[in-house]
Amino acid sequence: MADAYVALADGRVFEARARAPGRTRGELVFTTAYTGYEESLTDPSYEEQVLTFSYPLIGNYGVRAERFESDRVHPNAAVARELTDDVAAWLESEGVPAVDHLDTRELVTSVREEGAMACGIAAGPDATPEAAKAELDECVGMSDHLDIGKQVSTDEPYTVDGGGDYDVALVDCGMKGSIASSLAERGADVHVLPYDVDAETVADLDPDVLFISNGPGDPANFAAATDLVREFTGEVPLAGICLGQQIVARAFDGETEKMAFGHRGVNQPVRDLETDQVVMTTQNHGYSVADPGDLEVTQVNVNDDTAEGLKSDEFEVITRQYHPEANPGPHDSLGFFDEVLSLVGNGSRHTVTAD
Known part of the structure; x- marks a missing residue:
């Protein structure tokens, strides 16, 4: 029974x-x-x-x-x-x-x-x-969870020590721990910040990179993070994963939409438009970028052509819709974190200010 x-x-x-x-x-x-x-x-x-x-x-x-x-x-x-x-x-x-x-x-x-x-x-x-x-x-519905970020974000800032070669301000919209550890393994001190952190707090950190994490729900409900990206566009390199890509796209006048059933699994094929190489990826998202706005689409999903990677050379932006940190795998795309830190250059630091 x-x-x-x-x-x-x-x-x-x-x-x-x-x-x-x-x-x-x-x-x-x-x-x-x-x-x-x-x-x-x-x-x-x-x-x-x-x-x-x-x-x-x-x-x-x-x-x-x-x-x-x-x-x-x-x-x-x-x-x-x-x-x-x-x-x-x-x-x-x-x-x-x-x-x-x-x-x-x-x-x-x-x-x-x-x-x-x-x-x-x-x-x-x-x-x-x-x-x-x-x-x-x-x-x-997921889009009706208007403040879902509060349920999953850190309450207080903290730092994951990676040796101090770089300083990354990582906005926690529901961050997987392996994102911070992947950056720390490459020498970055990762300053994990609440999802609604203000611009002054970020500016005080004077980061080399502003990174927006993954997270649940509708990117339209993460207005603070979207405004933060706009605030620091052109001031500091920008990166994002999953929800982070969607938030960055919205900050660059892009549009997002809810998918029918999303991408969730460790076997999602993604094609790089520049190299034509296909990699297998880990994914977990129910929303996607429908219009990249002022950003360029660099990677697409093989199954449905949705945007899997965005960039702007002018504003030093790089994002991924999937999870390069994976865990347990596949590890085809771990190089993304090296690409993010390469935006900083040879240890050169941006001086960040809040308007």
Whole structure:
């Protein structure tokens, strides 16, 4: 007998097995990754979503904290064909509902055909279909989470020491930890700042690079970060990853849009328009750049031609829609961080001022 239920916006209710009890709601999305479940579950970009794994068995190499991308699990719930006891126990300890023993192939097909959709989940001994439907009724769209940055950003600035060859001001809109560590490994002191940091704070740091991180939700709701990019355009090199690319594009008069079901997985092919080389990438985003504005598109997704890389030589801008830091892989695009730091030149420093 089922002790968990997943209610979808299209009216269907799936019976399942409860692995971690609770009731919740969120946008139902899926990842095609077959490794990296620890990284996915701790990726802040999954905030307010229900993460479905298309790979059937999740947890076959345990749970190790050193692989986490943040200090907590971010999806509102996890769904899989089968979760191991290790992963189920971890999610329960985090207070995150988890269910398995349902047809995830049908869930993934539904999202691919109908788009990411609202869902409600009820799991545990008292779960009922009506409880799952009640959660569904309370679900709001990702673009309606107007201040989602506050849920995932650092409250106070801190620095990741990389040796002091460069100073990077990294605006945390929901940053994966491996972004900061990738920069620190290349000699940068990474000053991690709140998502709504003011221009004066950034100017006081006098950074060599202003970097906008990944994060959840609609880039239109990150007005402070967008204004910050505009403030320092031409003053300091600019970089961004994932949500960061979208924010930078909007600052350069570009436009963003919500995708039908997004890109989430470790097998997304990207073509570089200058070299015609294709690399495999890790991705997790539900919005994309529809119009790059004053920026040049340098890379595109092989499957749907969406913008995967942007640049401006004039203003020293370089961004990626995917995650070059990957973890657990692939590592085809790790050179992005070297490209970012090369914008600084041979140790030359920009003097940054706020208007």
